[in-house]
Amino acid sequence: xxxxADRCLVGFAWLSAGMVTLAAVMLVGxxxxxxxxxxxxxxxxxxxxxxxxxxxxxxxxxxxxxALMGTLYLVLVSSFVSIPVGIASGVYLAxxxxxxxxxxxGCAVDLLAGTPSIVMGLFGFALxxxxxxxxxxxxxxxxxxxxxxxxxxxxxxxxxxxQTALQAIPVHLRILGPVCGxxxxxxxxxxxxxxxxxxxxSGVILAMGRAAEDTAVILLTGxxxxxxxxxxxxxxxxxLPFRIYxxxxxxxxxxxxxxxxxxxxxxxxxxxxxxLTAFMLQRRFxxxxxxx
Amino acid sequence: MPFGRPCGLRLxxxxxxxxxxxxxxxxxxAAVAIISILLLLAYFCLPLFTSGxxxxxxxxxxxxxxxxxxxxxxxxxSFAISLLALFLAFPGAVAICFFVHSLAPAPAAGLLKTLxxxxxxxxxxxxxxxxxxxxxxxMRDWLSAGTGFTLLTAAITLSLLILPTIVxxxxxxxxxxxxxxxxASAALGFTPIEQVRHVxxxxxxxxxxxxxxxxxxxxxxxxxxxxxxxxxAAQFPVSLFVSIRTLTAHIALVLATDxxxxxxxSVFAAGLVLFLLMGxxxxxxxxxxxxxxxxxxxxxx
Amino acid sequence: MEKVVTNPAIVVEELCVxxxxxxxxxxxxxxxxxxxxxxxxxxxxxxxxTLLRAINRLNEFFPNCRTSxxxxxxxxxHLVDIYARDAPPLPELRRRVAMVFQTPAVLPFSIEKNMTMxxxxxxGLRGGELRERMEWALRQVGLWxxxxxxxxxxxxxxxxxxxxxxxxxxxxxxxxQVLLVDEPTASLDFRATETIEQLxxxxxxxxxxxxxxxxxxxxxxxxxxxWVLREGRxxxxxxxxxxxxxxxxxxxxDNIF
Ligand SMILES: Nc1ncnc2c1ncn2[C@@H]1O[C@H](COP(=O)(O)OP(=O)(O)OP(=O)(O)O)[C@@H](O)[C@H]1O
Ligand SMILES: [Mg+2]
Numbered sequence: 001x002x003x004x005a006d007r008c009l010v011g012f013a014w015l016s017a018g019m020v021t022l023a024a025v026m027l028v029g030x031x032x033x034x035x036x037x038x039x040x041x042x043x044x045x046x047x048x049x050x051x052x053x054x055x056x057x058x059x060x061x062x063x064x065x066x067a068l069m070g071t072l073y074l075v076l077v078s079s080f081v082s083i084p085v086g087i088a089s090g091v092y093l094a095x096x097x098x099x100x101x102x103x104x105x106g107c108a109v110d111l112l113a114g115t116p117s118i119v120m121g122l123f124g125f126a127l128x129x130x131x132x133x134x135x136x137x138x139x140x141x142x143x144x145x146x147x148x149x150x151x152x153x154x155x156x157x158x159x160x161x162x163q164t165a166l167q168a169i170p171v172h173l174r175i176l177g178p179v180c181g182x183x184x185x186x187x188x189x190x191x192x193x194x195x196x197x198x199x200x201x202s203g204v205i206l207a208m209g210r211a212a213e214d215t216a217v218i219l220l221t222g223x224x225x226x227x228x229x230x231x232x233x234x235x236x237x238x239x240l241p242f243r244i245y246x247x248x249x250x251x252x253x254x255x256x257x258x259x260x261x262x263x264x265x266x267x268x269x270x271x272x273x274x275x276l277t278a279f280m281l282q283r284r285f286x287x288x289x290x291x292x
Numbered sequence: 293m294p295f296g297r298p299c300g301l302r303l304x305x306x307x308x309x310x311x312x313x314x315x316x317x318x319x320x321x322a323a324v325a326i327i328s329i330l331l332l333l334a335y336f337c338l339p340l341f342t343s344g345x346x347x348x349x350x351x352x353x354x355x356x357x358x359x360x361x362x363x364x365x366x367x368x369x370s371f372a373i374s375l376l377a378l379f380l381a382f383p384g385a386v387a388i389c390f391f392v393h394s395l396a397p398a399p400a401a402g403l404l405k406t407l408x409x410x411x412x413x414x415x416x417x418x419x420x421x422x423x424x425x426x427x428x429x430x431m432r433d434w435l436s437a438g439t440g441f442t443l444l445t446a447a448i449t450l451s452l453l454i455l456p457t458i459v460x461x462x463x464x465x466x467x468x469x470x471x472x473x474x475x476a477s478a479a480l481g482f483t484p485i486e487q488v489r490h491v492x493x494x495x496x497x498x499x500x501x502x503x504x505x506x507x508x509x510x511x512x513x514x515x516x517x518x519x520x521x522x523x524x525a526a527q528f529p530v531s532l533f534v535s536i537r538t539l540t541a542h543i544a545l546v547l548a549t550d551x552x553x554x555x556x557x558s559v560f561a562a563g564l565v566l567f568l569l570m571g572x573x574x575x576x577x578x579x580x581x582x583x584x585x586x587x588x589x590x591x592x593x
Numbered sequence: 594m595e596k597v598v599t600n601p602a603i604v605v606e607e608l609c610v611x612x613x614x615x616x617x618x619x620x621x622x623x624x625x626x627x628x629x630x631x632x633x634x635x636x637x638x639x640x641x642x643t644l645l646r647a648i649n650r651l652n653e654f655f656p657n658c659r660t661s662x663x664x665x666x667x668x669x670x671h672l673v674d675i676y677a678r679d680a681p682p683l684p685e686l687r688r689r690v691a692m693v694f695q696t697p698a699v700l701p702f703s704i705e706k707n708m709t710m711x712x713x714x715x716x717g718l719r720g721g722e723l724r725e726r727m728e729w730a731l732r733q734v735g736l737w738x739x740x741x742x743x744x745x746x747x748x749x750x751x752x753x754x755x756x757x758x759x760x761x762x763x764x765x766x767x768x769x770q771v772l773l774v775d776e777p778t779a780s781l782d783f784r785a786t787e788t789i790e791q792l793x794x795x796x797x798x799x800x801x802x803x804x805x806x807x808x809x810x811x812x813x814x815x816x817x818x819x820w821v822l823r824e825g826r827x828x829x830x831x832x833x834x835x836x837x838x839x840x841x842x843x844x845x846x847d848n849i850f
Contacts, residue, residue, distance in 0.1 A: 016385075117515065118515040215415075241417040
């Protein structure tokens with residue numbers, strides 16, 4: 001009797017593993033089959049010559065170049081906020097904070113990490129409403145607003161990875177700063193941060209991946225279907241994930257649908273590279289301390 | 293002064309204090325952000341309380357053109373879809389954890405681990421996109437479930453989305469309890485599956501709970517899957533094959549179309565509900581984590 | 594006759610150290626003289642390393658440690674209570690009272706960076722001066738010829754003994770006044786041991802040196818003054834003359850170990 005139950009469990013484990021693998025393979029396979037053929041110059045630049053498009057001399061109408069650039073800007077601008085703030089917070093929580101401060105600020109970080117992205121988008125939207133009613137009647141959703149909200153969304157990743165990477169440094173290494181006569185800050189800058197750098201980097205990359213894939217936040221904070229190249233921080237913009245979302249519902253021709261698949265492939269390539277890099281870095285970082 | 297200090301040191305310690313303060317300020321940003329999110333949402337919900345429209349928003353009907361703005365169907369939709377997704381994903385995710393941990397041959401385990409990490413890297417919108425063109429037609433043709441945009445369609449896709457989360461959380465737990473126990477049980481002559489049943493599952497019960505709660509939270513917070521796949525009809529989830537609308541999708545939909553202020557307010561109410569829900573989930577997990585830590589501490593002594 | 598103590602370099606009085614309530618050092622009092630080589634011996638776990646760490650306040654680094662008593666060190670001509678409120682800043686203190694650990698602890702950087710980073714950061718040395726200082730220190734410990742060609746390799750690729758000497762060189766380079774060395778020859782072959790022993794003897798005129806040793810013969814060879822520690826207490830103090838008397842030495846050691 002027992003043996004049968006055990007068998008069933010083993011069978012179920014294999015089945016689950018198989019099903020998930022199958023689902024992932026189907027997902028990627030389906031994307032490849034439908035989208036691979038459409039990945040070419042015209043996917044990115046439409047009818048425009050690529051040199052003109054890249055240098056911004058001519059607008060791109062059909063292609064995803066503006067969306068790609070929009071996503072890139074979004075990731076860069078949000079990283080500009082989230083990386084320094086996140087690393088600084090991680091350092092503070094790991095190296096300076098007293099136990100109580102660490103617990104209470106850590107709780108805030110956890111809450112921020114748990115905030116759904118649509119709520120973060122709603123926050124940005126509400127912020128604009130508030131600004132319109134009070135200080136700036138002409139305020140509107142924009143790249144800057146979206147980047148700010150995305151930065152808040154990914155901030156917890158950077159904070160937590162920085163904090164754990166620092167806290168994972170063993171005592172016998174930590175003590176070397178004082179032994180060499182370094183002050184607390186000098187030890188952080190010259191020993192602890194370099195030693196933890198790989199872990200921190202993985203957090204940063206993870207955050208960039210999240211920033212590139214998130215759709216719900218930008219949906220409410222300034223993404224539009226036709227904006228052309230991002231023209232400035234205070235303008236609306238296009239982005240890859242939104243374009244995919246948009247094409248799923250609004251495609252009119254077969255060609256547009258194929259473009260949707262191809263765009264998905266491009267985005268998938270982008271994010272999965274980022275995530276797998278972060279994963280590898282993390283693993284290498286952990287292995288390194290197992291040796292000690 | 294007994295000891296000639298180079299004056300550089302004084303300056304330096306002043307600099308250090310200054311930098312410590314800057315770091316503290318940076319850390320406070322997260323706290324300020326979370327508080328301002330709460331305050332802003334509450335501020336925009338305030339009119340509901342003062343004008344007594346609260347009952348209006350927490351009613352059972354959403355028909356903006358007929359003047360009904362109830363979001364209860366969306367609350368029910370969110371819960372239904374998340375529970376269903378959890379129900380679909382959880383057994384599989386746990387099985388995969390045990391599979392990777394002790395049942396699988398090493399190369400398969402490594403491959404599966406990488407696959408799960410790869411899956412966390414797939415953007416939500418791509419899960420949605422592929423499902424629209426792969427799963428929806430299947431549902432429509434095989435199960436003849438109306439348009440195919442149903443609760444079940446979205447829940448299946450959502451389960452695929454939350455599965456890696458559950459696996460990673462639970463995997464981390466398993467690795468933490470691992471070393472002594474596996475050795476001890478192997479010494480007792482347990483086969484891998486017996487180990488799983490009699491040692492790992494009891495030892496990681498709390499981890500199972502945490503993983504389930506986190507998976508549920510992830511499902512509640514997701515927007516794109518339900519927005520793209522669940523059909524977005526504001527009705528109660530009476531069967532697996534009806535189209536429903538979640539709180540998250542509701543926010544996205546209403547804000548996408550310019551509508552009246554009452555509809556707006558229902559959006560902020562939905563946002564506040566989501567926020568508080570996630571706050572509660574967080575609290576719950578912390579509570580469990582603390583109980584967990586205390587237990588291991590006692591064991592150490 | 595005992596030499597009359599006129600200008601001690603370090604005075605330790607009634608030093609007690611606890612880790613999580615467990616007493617590790619109990620009422621330890623020592624007087625360290627300049628230009629002498631001081632050696633501490635004692636069974637494993639008797640608190641030798643803890644005593645050394647108390648002299649540059651490294652014990653504070655461990656969260657649940659409590660220290661009481663008095664440690665005074667002569668810095669710039671005055672005896673300074675290093676645990677007092679107005680003591681010199683810790684980084685300054687630790688640079689002047691350098692310590693080399695029992696187990697070699699190199700930074701996970703290149704050999705060169707192990708040497709130069711602390712010099713750059715604490716002393717602000719640059720360029721040629723920096724290189725000279727590094728080479729000088731590495732030559733002192735007899736490591737220069739071995740690492741000259743591979744300065745950019747990871748320091749962790751060095752052998753245990755090489756790492757130990759690298760740590761000693763790193764400490765010397767910072768130009769300390771007091772040198773605390775915890776079993777400097779634990780993982781060295783006899784030739785390297787000779788080098789280090791000779792180095793300690795050469796250095797004792799310029800630095801105040803306190804060394805921990807596990808080897809009785811080495812302790813006898815090197816020590817101008819020797820303390821025997823057991824279970825956190827000083828059981829015996831011996832000077833050069835008493836150390837010369839092999840039979841007496843043996844008797845004392847047999848009593849204690
Ligand atoms: N950080 C610490 N936390 C708790 N106990 C400690 C700590 N450091 C040392 N001890 C304890 O203090 C006692 C003395 O340790 P110490 O390292 O000073 O011994 P030792 O004489 O140097 O021994 P050995 O010859 O083996 O190096 C030991 O019982 C040790 O367990
Ligand atoms: Mg020791």
